[in-house]
Amino acid sequence: MTLTKRDLVMRISEETGMIQQQVLEVVQRTLDSIADALAKGDKVELRNFGVFEVKIRKARVGRNPNSPATDVPIPARSVVKFKPGKEMRAAVLLLPNNKPTSAPLPGQPTSNP
Numbered sequence: 001m002t003l004t005k006r007d008l009v010m011r012i013s014e015e016t017g018m019i020q021q022q023v024l025e026v027v028q029r030t031l032d033s034i035a036d037a038l039a040k041g042d043k044v045e046l047r048n049f050g051v052f053e054v055k056i057r058k059a060r061v062g063r064n065p066n067s068p069a070t071d072v073p074i075p076a077r078s079v080v081k082f083k084p085g086k087e088m089r090a091a092v093l094l095l096p097n098n099k100p101t102s103a104p105l106p107g108q109p110t111s112n113p
Helices: 005-016 020-039 086-093
Strands: 044-046 050-057 060-064 067-074 077-084
Touching: 005 020, 020 044, 020 050, 077 086
Parallel strands: none
Antiparallel strands: 044 050, 050 077, 060 067
């Protein structure tokens, strides 16, 4: 399921009792402020949520898959990176789809099917 801005506004409106239009304005101004800060190259740090920052991807040489002999220069560019906070990382790790990708550590019990 995808959480849209509209879903977020409706949820906050129900929980706070505020009018949806007021919530929408607050949410939109918050998102605009984050986007403006990133456009200036600033880092946006939201405690217990995560950090948004602008990183520069280096210029590199790519290949055209239709004609692999042709090199295609890819210029350097700015990209937005997001690093989730500790609480968000922990919550996401509890999702049922997260399965261990390696063998258990020594001393940990193993499950025998």
